[in-house]
Amino acid sequence: MNTLEKLEILADAAKYDASCASSGGARKDSTAGKGVGSTGGAGICHSYAPDGRCISLLKVLLTNVCLYDCHYCINRRSSNVQRARFTPEEVVELTLSFYKRNYIEGLFLSSGIVRSADYTMELVIRVAKLLREKHHFRGYIHLKTIPEASPELIAEAGKYADRLSINVELPKQESLKKLAPEKNVHRTREAMSTINARITETIADRKELRKRKSKAKKPTFATGQSTQMIVGADGSYDSDFLARAGDLYGNFKLRRVYYSAFSPIPEPSVILPLKSPPLVREHRLYQADWLMRFYHYGVDELTSAESPNLDLDIDPKLSWALRNRHTFPIDVNRSPLEMLYRIPGLGVRNAKRIVRLRRHHAVTLEDLIKLRVNLKKTMPFMICTNHHPARLELSSSELRAKFAPPPTQLEMDFTAQPVTTTVEKNMVKQAGVEALHGEF
Amino acid sequence: MKTISIEPHFQAWRNAARALLAEQCHPSDVLWSAKNDEGDGLLFADELPVLPPDAPRLKVPKTFVRLAETVAAHRSGKQWALLYQILWEMSCGNDRRILSNQTDSRLRTLERMRATVSRDIHKMRAFVRFREVKTEQSDKENFVAWFEPDHLIVRINTPFFRKRFAGMNWSILTPDECVHWDGSRITYTDGVEKSVAPDSDELEELWLGYYRSIFNPARLKIKMMQTEMPKKYWKNLPEAEIIEELITGSGEQVQAMMHEQERPLKPVPRNAYLAKLNEMDAIDEPDTESD
Numbered sequence: 191m192n193t194l195e196k197l198e199i200l201a202d203a204a205k206y207d208a209s210c211a212s213s214g215g216a217r218k219d220s221t222a223g224k225g226v227g228s229t230g231g232a233g234i235c236h237s238y239a240p241d242g243r244c245i246s247l248l249k250v251l252l253t254n255v256c257l258y259d260c261h262y263c264i265n266r267r268s269s270n271v272q273r274a275r276f277t278p279e280e281v282v283e284l285t286l287s288f289y290k291r292n293y294i295e296g297l298f299l300s301s302g303i304v305r306s307a308d309y310t311m312e313l314v315i316r317v318a319k320l321l322r323e324k325h326h327f328r329g330y331i332h333l334k335t336i337p338e339a340s341p342e343l344i345a346e347a348g349k350y351a352d353r354l355s356i357n358v359e360l361p362k363q364e365s366l367k368k369l370a371p372e373k374n375v376h377r378t379r380e381a382m383s384t385i386n387a388r389i390t391e392t393i394a395d396r397k398e399l400r401k402r403k404s405k406a407k408k409p410t411f412a413t414g415q416s417t418q419m420i421v422g423a424d425g426s427y428d429s430d431f432l433a434r435a436g437d438l439y440g441n442f443k444l445r446r447v448y449y450s451a452f453s454p455i456p457e458p459s460v461i462l463p464l465k466s467p468p469l470v471r472e473h474r475l476y477q478a479d480w481l482m483r484f485y486h487y488g489v490d491e492l493t494s495a496e497s498p499n500l501d502l503d504i505d506p507k508l509s510w511a512l513r514n515r516h517t518f519p520i521d522v523n524r525s526p527l528e529m530l531y532r533i534p535g536l537g538v539r540n541a542k543r544i545v546r547l548r549r550h551h552a553v554t555l556e557d558l559i560k561l562r563v564n565l566k567k568t569m570p571f572m573i574c575t576n577h578h579p580a581r582l583e584l585s586s587s588e589l590r591a592k593f594a595p596p597p598t599q600l601e602m603d604f605t606a607q608p609v610t611t612t613v614e615k616n617m618v619k620q621a622g623v624e625a626l627h628g629e630f
Numbered sequence: 631m632k633t634i635s636i637e638p639h640f641q642a643w644r645n646a647a648r649a650l651l652a653e654q655c656h657p658s659d660v661l662w663s664a665k666n667d668e669g670d671g672l673l674f675a676d677e678l679p680v681l682p683p684d685a686p687r688l689k690v691p692k693t694f695v696r697l698a699e700t701v702a703a704h705r706s707g708k709q710w711a712l713l714y715q716i717l718w719e720m721s722c723g724n725d726r727r728i729l730s731n732q733t734d735s736r737l738r739t740l741e742r743m744r745a746t747v748s749r750d751i752h753k754m755r756a757f758v759r760f761r762e763v764k765t766e767q768s769d770k771e772n773f774v775a776w777f778e779p780d781h782l783i784v785r786i787n788t789p790f791f792r793k794r795f796a797g798m799n800w801s802i803l804t805p806d807e808c809v810h811w812d813g814s815r816i817t818y819t820d821g822v823e824k825s826v827a828p829d830s831d832e833l834e835e836l837w838l839g840y841y842r843s844i845f846n847p848a849r850l851k852i853k854m855m856q857t858e859m860p861k862k863y864w865k866n867l868p869e870a871e872i873i874e875e876l877i878t879g880s881g882e883q884v885q886a887m888m889h890e891q892e893r894p895l896k897p898v899p900r901n902a903y904l905a906k907l908n909e910m911d912a913i914d915e916p917d918t919e920s921d
Contacts, residue, residue: 194839201843219793228794234756235858237869239845240877242854249844257901268896287833288840290773290798291760306903326797338907372907453848454887460894464887467848543732550731560733 191274197284199274203254203265204300206455207357208448209416210235212246212295212330215352216413225326226290229352233330234295247298247332248288252276252313256302260359260370261459262423262452265302269457278316285321289329296330296352297321303336303372311339311347318350333412337374337381344384348411353445354385357418361434365424369462379442385415386442414445421475422468423452427498432478436489439482449475474500481506484538485531503594508534511571512586521573523552535567567593631659632676636710638664638782640702647714648688649679657718662710690720693729701743703751703782709743712736750780754787757863758802760795761831770813773800776827776866784809788816803827834868841869847880848887 217230235244253275254265264271285297299317303310314333321327332353335344348354356378360366363375392411399408417438419431435447451467458464478500481487485507492506493499494513501509511518511534520529522544530541540561544553547561554575558565570579570589584592632655636642650660694716701709715736719725728734760773773795784807791802792811801810805821855873864870898904 194836197836198839198843201840205844205846220796221793223797225797226795228790232752234752236756237841237867238855238859239841240852240855240873240880241846241849242851242858243846243849244858245841245844248840257899257904259895259898267899268893270893284836288837290771290795291762291831291833291837292758292775292795293837303903305901338910372904374911377910451849453846454884456887456890458887458890458892460892463892464890469849546730547732550727557733560735560738 193280193284196274196276196280197250199272200250200252200254200276203251203271203302204249204298206264206450206453207249207298207300207334208243208418208450209298209332209355209446210244210246210249211332211353211416211446214414214445215330216410218328220326220328223326223328225328226286227296227326227328227330229296229328229330236293236295245293246295247330248285248294248296249298250276250281250284250300252278252281252299252301252310252317253304254302255304257305258303258370258372260373261462262359262369262420262455264455264457266459268459271457278313278320281317282320282325285329286325286327289327294329296327296332298332298334300334307336307338308340308343311336311343315343315347315350318347322350335381335385337378339381341384344381345388345411348385348388351412353414353416354412355416355418356381356385358434358438359418359420360424361419361426361430362424365426369424379438382415382417382438382442382444385412389413389415389443415442416444416446416448418448418450420452421449421472422465423462427493428471428475428478428500429493429498431475432482432489432492435479436482447479449479470502471500474502474506478506481510486528504590505534507532508567508593512590515586518571519573519579520571522558523548523574533568533572535564536572631661633661633663634676634678635663635665636678638702638707639785640699643698643702643710643713645681646678647717648685649681650714651688651717651721652681652685653679654722655679657711657715660711660714662707662714664707664710688721690717691726691729694720697740697744700747700751700786701740703747703786704743705781706743709740712740716740747781747783751783751787753863754779754783755790757859757867758791759866759868760800761828762833763828771798773798774828775800775802776824777802777804778824778866779804779806782806785818792816831868838869838872842872842876845876847876847883850877850880852877 212229212233213231214233215229219228219230220226233246235246237245239245251265253273254271255273255275256263256265256267259266259268261268263269281297281299285294288294289296297317299314301310301314304313318331318333321331330353331351332355333347333351335347335354335356337356344354358375358378359370359373366373366375388411392409396408399406419434421431431449438444438447449472451469451472452465453467454464478487478492481492482489487510491510500506504512511532517529517532520533522530522533527541527545530536530544531538533541536544540563543561544558547553547557552575555565555577558568558574569577570584573579632650634646634650636646698713701713716728719728729737731737754777758775758777760775763772763774765772784802784804788809791800791809795811796813799812801808803822803824803826805823807821808819810817810819859867864873
């Protein structure tokens, strides 16, 4: 099998992992070295595939041979997919050639589990070590970590990587037991805890050395960890996903939790029949996640016991506002910043701008237009100098009807009509908000 | 009324602006124009005032300098007058808080220009594609890229490329100017035409193979792709030539997957590690939800 054939199999095998971040690495570059590479600024998306996802890293598996039998996964042992295996040297060569042509920011390496967790982890580490030590590569490296690998190996992986990740895959242990019998939430959390401790420790050690102006070589370790959950493969509610995300952000300071709609694979499992990917649901989860991380929403504010799933028709911020009408309208000239964050249609950036602006003069509708605030959405929920909505001018259900799309445009359904342009436009409009600035 | 003609970069504008300010020249009395290749703007230009040696040092906030440095690259030439107006307000108008006034229309225009230029800077870093050029004498690899920036951003982006690709020789060719790195020094030469740049690289077959395989046909979002990678860049991106083909084939691929027979389970292989996992599960069982 030649390199191209292997690459096609092992990239195809890796594409269901949504993580693409290449930002937040420690500042380093190739100025003093013999190699190439730099990280430390914002990550760069070097290309986009027609699925709208960015291509920023060479995302491949070392091998798609796997002992595990995760039913959502194309590489599980029960799948008849063609198997291939890269040598560590081949991955190194590919990474460097792609990097030098400015196709990528670095490497995202994962692997099927062969022989044992430690054996596999050692192979993955070997690639990173060769890149860093033999080729002086200063680009971004993201390594997939196996929770059952020995702590020494996880520590070594972290030494070479900018980011480590372990996918929890599903929010609850009972789902894993059914769909990914070799995986375990408890062990994953333990490993995340170890990684988090290492990250914190390294930051402290480096700070200490800087403080003492020591010339000793500073320890290096990945600057962050992330994870992914598959949406729509099991019966978990959105509240389960968000609770798990809240758990991981809170306890282990994860940089990102990715949500990946369970998407058809060419090798369906008898345990898990294929469906169209729930893209809208995935998008709503990202929005809710965004609210937790940047808008100070609590996990339990986003869903409720009566409706454990997010509203698919309207975004979770608007949905919260409609459930909490007593909080509104909020006066943008008097309320604290955290309250401005609650106004539907007003993003973090504009909320901060308003706070700065109101030191100069009372904020008017004209000001908001200049700031390009989405007035249609914000007006029923806020007060400014020349705008004062009557308290319950429109009922929550009337407001909901105003913003919700006609119900037929919701899910992409492969079994029915081909995707219409209206549906797509809708999705892009929503997805664009998330990808570009996360304001809604 | 004074007509001031400058080279289109930040330093030139700063020198002129400081001199004008020293003469207390009001913004409405200055007509700014940048010199371009044809040399007009020079024709009716007034002599640039000279900054008197005893002129008081002008202090402006760092944020303003950063804004000015970036918008200086805007191709329109409309930034110079706006920048001078803001500078005037801050110094002679004594309005030092003007920068935090987010609704000042001149600042809004400058901010929008900054966003446009920043995006262009970012897209250049993303979409430059180096192609290897084989030469006999050099032991280092040589790479050449062709790029068509919207704004005059080659010099702003030079440090980025120098730091990232220090270990190889490279050139980035553009219609405005070209930048070269030989492992120790940056040099600039005049802009060139696209035909000067290499038109292929054997690695591109692998890159296209990767692009094809990483695409998930079950989540087609064409508009999303185009928002981030507008069509105007496609002509210089090797992977863009297969976009059409991937989109057309996606429906069929998905249909094939949906009609695929479900695969039965294979027996658990005999493996010591899997056996160990089983034992661990038994231990973990009691408190899987310890959080």
